[in-house]
Amino acid sequence: MAVPRPTQLRSTPVRDLATLVGAVDGAPDTSSDVVVTGVTLDSRAVRPGDLYAALPGARAHGADFVDAVARDGAVAVLTDAAGVQRVHDAGVALPVLVVEHPRSVLGAVAARVFGTERLSLRLVGITGTNGKTTTAHLVHSALTAMGRSTGLIGTVETRIGDERVGSVRTTPESPELHALLAVMAERGLDTCVMEVSSHALAQHRVDGVRYDVALFTNLSQDHLDFHADMDDYFAAKASLFTPERARQGLVCVDDPWGRRLVERAGIPVSTIGSTADADWRVTVDPDDPSAFRLGADGVDLKLRSSLPGGFNVTNTAMAAAALVLLGEDAGAVGDAVLTDPHVPGRMEAVAAPVGTSAPRAVVDYAHTPEAIRAALQALRPSTPGRLVCVTGAGGDRDRDKRHAMGAAAAQVADVVVVTDDNPRSEDPATIRAAVLEGVESVRAEGRPDVLVLVVGDRGRAIRAAVDAVWADGPDATVAVVGKGHERGQDVGGVVHPFDDRAELVEALRLAAGVGPA
Numbered sequence: 001m002a003v004p005r006p007t008q009l010r011s012t013p014v015r016d017l018a019t020l021v022g023a024v025d026g027a028p029d030t031s032s033d034v035v036v037t038g039v040t041l042d043s044r045a046v047r048p049g050d051l052y053a054a055l056p057g058a059r060a061h062g063a064d065f066v067d068a069v070a071r072d073g074a075v076a077v078l079t080d081a082a083g084v085q086r087v088h089d090a091g092v093a094l095p096v097l098v099v100e101h102p103r104s105v106l107g108a109v110a111a112r113v114f115g116t117e118r119l120s121l122r123l124v125g126i127t128g129t130n131g132k133t134t135t136a137h138l139v140h141s142a143l144t145a146m147g148r149s150t151g152l153i154g155t156v157e158t159r160i161g162d163e164r165v166g167s168v169r170t171t172p173e174s175p176e177l178h179a180l181l182a183v184m185a186e187r188g189l190d191t192c193v194m195e196v197s198s199h200a201l202a203q204h205r206v207d208g209v210r211y212d213v214a215l216f217t218n219l220s221q222d223h224l225d226f227h228a229d230m231d232d233y234f235a236a237k238a239s240l241f242t243p244e245r246a247r248q249g250l251v252c253v254d255d256p257w258g259r260r261l262v263e264r265a266g267i268p269v270s271t272i273g274s275t276a277d278a279d280w281r282v283t284v285d286p287d288d289p290s291a292f293r294l295g296a297d298g299v300d301l302k303l304r305s306s307l308p309g310g311f312n313v314t315n316t317a318m319a320a321a322a323l324v325l326l327g328e329d330a331g332a333v334g335d336a337v338l339t340d341p342h343v344p345g346r347m348e349a350v351a352a353p354v355g356t357s358a359p360r361a362v363v364d365y366a367h368t369p370e371a372i373r374a375a376l377q378a379l380r381p382s383t384p385g386r387l388v389c390v391t392g393a394g395g396d397r398d399r400d401k402r403h404a405m406g407a408a409a410a411q412v413a414d415v416v417v418v419t420d421d422n423p424r425s426e427d428p429a430t431i432r433a434a435v436l437e438g439v440e441s442v443r444a445e446g447r448p449d450v451l452v453l454v455v456g457d458r459g460r461a462i463r464a465a466v467d468a469v470w471a472d473g474p475d476a477t478v479a480v481v482g483k484g485h486e487r488g489q490d491v492g493g494v495v496h497p498f499d500d501r502a503e504l505v506e507a508l509r510l511a512a513g514v515g516p517a
Contacts, residue, residue: 006182011035012113014076014095020112021105023097034075034095039110039175048073053106054083066092078102107207110178121184122191122326127237128217130371131315132195137343138319139193142336151184154195156344156485160184171200174207198236213325214246215318219257220370224398241265250322253278272321280321294320301334307347309378345484350504356512359469359476363500365484369404372481376412385475388465389413391482392421393431406438415451415468419461421482422490428456459503466507480504
């Protein structure tokens, strides 16, 4: 679905944008009277009046499509030296703004064109390896319960009040982001809650945006196919906690990277965690792990996580604290944060056919070693029988975490089913072998009774997982991790329809021997 844009378009002269970014004049002369009413870097999304950002890419340069965007109504081009040469060679007569690194100025350009340099919206930005989506949904659902008109931008979807738009990535490119914020402001929304990925921070996607409250959940190994190492990954996350990007921060100090972040943050930061010296202290009820107290100066809330696991207690606590820091009444927050957020693909229970004695079935997005371990540990106490984990690793991504993912599953689960998870251009068998090595390392080091199944076809793997513990009935739990809310499986560059939740429902139905609902 196309990203919506505001109906009230601003007219920004190209010469003003040239001054804004310090552009070198291209040809024709950027002092012309041409005006811009929109911005995009997607050649397929160009509308009449757009500035087209022609950026260098892995496979092609955006300027290679300048003929098409000119026909579609683009009125100017922002690009680099290589791009302007392509524009000249194509003979396209559009004003060209030339800067050395066009992506680094695109946020400022989009903010100027879409009028988001000064926003009436309150903005909450959430970063971290795990917990971004859940925490964002918790904040959003609580605000909605308090009667606020709220937007949400994240991995699963984008919400503009009651309107829902599909999300291509966790954090949109800067032209899309500023267009969305402009639409939210135009429609009278008062708050927007966003997930902010490390890719977005490193690639300038949130440039021109300043958050009222920035949250840091945790950091563990992920995305090392993109970042050089963990320090580089951390530095990208930490860049959210600078005066240019946020006014204040909330950092979980139960995570060692969080404690490190507090030391280097360039903005006022409140800490949250289970330690006595945290500004916001989380105290879990020893008799009920889902219940906890959240205390700070002048605040004492009795809360409960609607989702299982200690990590979701932390997510809920962070959501509540963020809302108070945002200016909401603590008493109202205490009630509103108890609203079930229903986070798609995050510890999402899948119902068995009515009248059957089936194992509990859960789908979760966990796709890092720490997330897999945490998800399974959350399910372990309420699973008197066997716990099954269906897991795999993505292709063309961080290869170093595959062994650790398999090990994390085997450390907690009784049955591990190794399968495919978006192998992309890689050989699926090679990926499975790396995950299996991690499983076998744990079996060799003290858990030899862990049952291991290797089933490449993910649908068959889910059915094998259900069949393996069907006799245990509701004492058993089947956890399918990795894809969560996703509805496709990328094999060799072709995305095939696939939904873990639907496949799990089908597996339960087949095991029960009942027909379709």
